[in-house]
Amino acid sequence: MEYFKTHAMLAREKALLQASVRDQKKLLVENSKLKKDIEQLKNQLQEKQRRRIAKALFSTPSPTRSPAPTTQPPSTAGASAAVPTNPPPPSSSSSHDRRERQSRRKRGERKARPTCDLLSLGVEPQVDVSRLDLRVGRILGVRHHPLAEELSVQEVDVGESAARTVVSKLGEKTDLEELQGGLAVLLCNVKACKLKGVVSQARLLCCSAPDDSTELLVPPTGSTPGDRVTFLNYPGDPDRELQSKQRVWELLQPDLQVDSRGVANYKGCGFEVKGKGLCRAPSLTNCTIR
Known part of the structure; x- marks a missing residue:
């Protein structure tokens, strides 16, 4: 009897051990499958985030209009139901814009968009020298202006x-x-303009003293000729x-000066031709540049 009891106990323990091994293998398989599913979902989420970022970068945001606030009349005492209010009539400016868009559409025109990123963002370019x-520049020839005695060409x-x-x-004192x-x-990126019938394509920089001396x-x-003057x-x-x-020139000109050593500068930074030196006034000091 003891033998049979021991044999039955061993068989029961063996069955329990085999069942636990099977459960463990099953859990390992399910755990591996869950890991694969999690990795796949993670990749999908990252791909969606990349697409969203790319769409936000390359899409042009359209201006949104805030909804017009609707005002409700004050309710009277004892009123049990809210009184419906009519939406406010469209403003005259919006109707004017609508008519302008329709007229442009009929003419086949399109509203021009700013090409500069700074302008599209509402940022003004920095004004400095x-x-x-x-x-x-080298002066090849000089003559009097045919129509104005005070000007030269x-x-x-x-x-x-x-x-x-x-x-x-x-x-008048200049020979x-x-x-x-x-x-x-010379200032070479000024807009060409006609002065007394002669088109001027640049501007000569001169030093001007209070006594009207000019150099x-x-x-x-x-x-x-052609060397850049930098700062x-x-x-x-x-x-x-x-x-x-x-x-730009009008805003910068007050800070263009000749110092006590005769060196031309902008806010203390000298007019420099790289590798060759600084620009100077021949004899004037502490004067303005125009």
Whole structure:
């Protein structure tokens, strides 16, 4: 009897052990499957996030209009139901915009979008001296303006295929014959304009003292036509053309000075031709540049 009892107990324990092994294998299989499912869901979530970010970057946000606030009249005492209110009539400006869009659509026109990222974001470009295209030029010829005694006309080589015509007001004390063949500093990205019938394509930078003495700003020795005048503290590329509406030159001119050593500077930073030196006034000091 003891033998049979022991044999039955061993058989029961063996069955329990086999069942626990089967359960353990089953759990391992299910755990592996769950890991694969979790990894797959994680990859799908990351892919959706990448698509959402790419869509947000490349899509142009359309302006949204805030809903017009609806005002309800104050309820009277004892009123049991809310009184329906009519929506406010559209404003005259919105109806004007609608008519303008319809007229443009009939004409086949489209509203132009700003091409500059700064303008589209409502950010104005920074105004500093790096926006000026200052170059060294050689004066090839000088003559009096045919229609204005106070003006003179110069033909200046600024390193381009053709010389530029410049109309300047240099003052009565300036000897025009001495200017021919000399070097000067020119502002080359001003908009071409007609002065008394002659088109001026650049601006000669001059030093002007309170007693009306005027001198041309002189580049350093060894400069050649076309050399850029730059500023160490204000790096950057100049504008292709200065817009008259932005008044860049007018805003910068008060800070363009000649110091006590005769060196031209903007807010203490010198006019420099890289590798050749600083631009100077021939004899004037503590004066303005115009």
